[in-house]
Amino acid sequence: MAGGQQRGNKWKNHFVAASGEFVGTFFFLFLAFSCQLMAFEQAGDQAANGSISSSTAIYISLGFGMSLLVAVWILYRISGGLFNPAVTFALVICGQLPPLRGLLLFPAQILGSIVAAALVSCILPGDIKATRTVLAPGMSAAQGVFFEMFLTAFLVITVLMLAAEKSKDTFMAPIGIGMALFVAELAGVYYTGGSLNPARSFGPCVAAADFNTSHWIYWVGPLLGSAIASGYYRFVKYFDYEEANPDQDSAGADEIV
Structure with missing residues (x-):
């Protein structure tokens, strides 16, 4: 009886976590899109080559970074606040997330992105294809x-070191994660669109019913970045990185009772 109840609780917890990933991914991308x-729609100041200007890129970067920051801070106690298949993949291969949980979070993230893009397309004027x-x-x-x-490696190592790796600063991890995405978007929005997240790229393509020929890049690149960040995380963990720069989390002698 106890074993059956335990299995029931496990599936209940998986379901609740998946719901958190759907809701978080939806709100993150709904606001960002x-x-x-x-x-x-408003940018009249395009770059000379017809693409977006630096001021437009900064605004888009801020929208994505701050949307992620708030969504993670609200929902990280429910699901971990991943909202990204690349981050989920990294946590699984680092042993921070059970593979079964990862498999259940993945479709929730993809569905959240599709619903976000579809609703933005229905509610707002403009072509969702632009996103x-x-x-x-x-x-x-x-x-x-x-x-x-x-x-993506930059974003994922931020998640691993600030959120997966527990310290007295872990409660501030959403700020670091949101700022990491903001900085990465500043660099990436113009050149690649700044995906760093397969779900972010997949949703608008489904909503627009138009997959660009380079769409595969936004799966291969982020997953490779996850693997690189995870490899480095395992490297520093194996060699006990805390010993290389000790007492960084110390409260200080004046706070020791």
Whole structure:
């Protein structure tokens, strides 16, 4: 009887966590897509090559970074606040998330992105197709893959070191994660669209019923970035990184009773 109840509780917890990932991914991307669509609708200051200007890129970056920051802070106690298949993949291969939980969170994240893009398309004027992630003029597919890989690695190592790796500063992790996405978007919005998240790229393509030929980049690049960040995380954990720079989390002698 106890074993059956335990299994029931496990599936209940998986369901609740998946619901948190759906809700969090939805609100994160609903707000971010809305910001991006508004920026494109109002931006008269395009760059000379017809692409977005730096001021538009900054606004879009701020929309994505702050939307993620708030969504993670609200929902991290329910599901961990991942909202990204690349982050989920990293936590699974680092042993921070059970594989079964990862498999259940993945479709919740994808569905949250699709619903967010579809509702933005229905509610707001403008073409949701504009929010797809595409390469800038002059960017090759190989350049796009590697750029997305390194940007995602930066975001994922932030999640691993601030959230997965527990310390007295863990409760502040949502701020670090949101700021990491903001900085990565500043670099990436112009060149690749700044995906760092397969769900973020997939949702608008479904809502627009139009997959660009370079869409595969936004799966391969982020997943490679997750693998790189996870490898480095395992490396520093294996060699007890705390010993390399000790007492960084110390409260100080004046706070020791």
